[in-house]
Amino acid sequence: MTARLLALLLLPLLAAPAMAGESVSRELEIGMAKSLRAIGENHLDVALNEVDSLLKINPNFKLAQLVKGDLLLARSKPISSFGDAPNAPPNLVQDLREEANVRLQRAQEQQPIGVPKYLWQLSPQQRYAVVVDTSKSTLYLFENVNGEPRYVSDFYISVGKKGADKVSEGDQKTPLGVYFVNGHLGKDKITDFYGPSAYPLSYPNEWDKREGHDGHGIWLHGTPPDTFSRPPRASNGCVVLANNDLNYLGSHLQIGITPVIIASKIDWVNDEDNKEHAELLKAVEQWRSDWASRDTDAYLSHYAPDFSTGSMKLPAFAQQKRLVNSGKTWIKVKMSNVSMFPYPSQPDLVVVNFEQDYESNNLNNHMNKRQYWMKRNGHWQIVYEGAA
Secondary structure, eight states: OHHHHHHHHTSOOOOOOOOTTOOHHHHHHHHHHHHHHHHHTTOHHHHHHHHHHHHHHOTTOHHHHHHHHHHHHTTTSOOOSTTOSTTOOHHHHHHHHHHHHHHHHHHHOOOOOSOBTTOSBOOTTOOEEEEEEGGGTEEEEEEEETTEEEEEEEEEEEEETTOBOOOSTTSOOBOOEEEEBOOOBOGGGSOGGGTTOEEEBOOSOHHHHHTTOOOOOOEEEOOOTTOSOOOSEEESSOEEEOHHHHHHHHTTOOTTTOEEEEESSOOBOOHHHHHHHHHHHHHHHHHHHHHHHTOHHHHHTTEEEEEEETTEEHHHHHHHHHHHHTTOSOEEEEEEEEEEEEOTTSTTEEEEEEEEEEEESSOEEEEEEEEEEEEETTEEEEEEEEEO
16 A cells, blocks of 8 residues: 555655744645655554644644545555545545645755845845745745845745636636735635635736736635645635635735745746846946936937837837926936846846935926836846836
């Protein structure tokens, strides 16, 4: 029985040591790995004790229920497959097999020591950042420590039934991109299906709309009261966490501020990223300086030929800027709380957010601005600009 079970799980079953600050997901995964390791060593009673401990922590952990069922059944007959209980629904067993695979892979991974390449720069206001790796069914939480992202924890998640890279309404995919937490829905505003609360994300963002992507209602949310977790691909596009994990994560989210970057696979910052980051910082500063200098031609050279802001394209934008600047005798532009996030599904595209203080001889204003900068032919240019 044990050989067949281990082969079907397709995992080496090495238990990972517990680490400080583990999420509920990680603790249960480590317990599951210990149980399956005991199975591999033919210590079935030890394995059963481990599973019973997991079920005491959360009686609704269906994967643990299935493994316990196999262990009890093994006392009376050989087990030919994972989830060998009589009349077990094949689709449910397959879902749990996939969850076992993902969770055990997670249990064997060490904490990340690098920085995701999607976090080039956090603003001082952004105390935390969220990065999702859909291929690993994992959500990472990073803290902003003096401008440097530091790993805090990670969580098992479920994503869209059809995977990632959402394009249209109802395609049951999770979007890939740079988003922000837009709000918080308490228990009084949602049904039990979504758990204790939900956090809507800013999908579709400006780039999604430009690319013709549509849809709505992409949230971070929890699970029904009788469900600890869902299979790796089980939502209609949302990112779903266990309720305890969601409550922990929610205590670190800032509405309208916390970035949530969803990638199909996480890459990590390297020397080339640091070089590109420095070049973009220089380009953004030159844009600010050219604007303040009232050199309109130099200022407009920072905008790409396919630039747009809302429905306005570059020719109309340039005409408007020339008209406005013709009435200026002096301009001052200050930038603060700058953040930069490379776009995970579009190479050489970076989302830049900042607070802008604009002063001139006839107008003063303050706004939160968002720009999308793209590198083409070795030069950074703005392809979108608008209020954040």
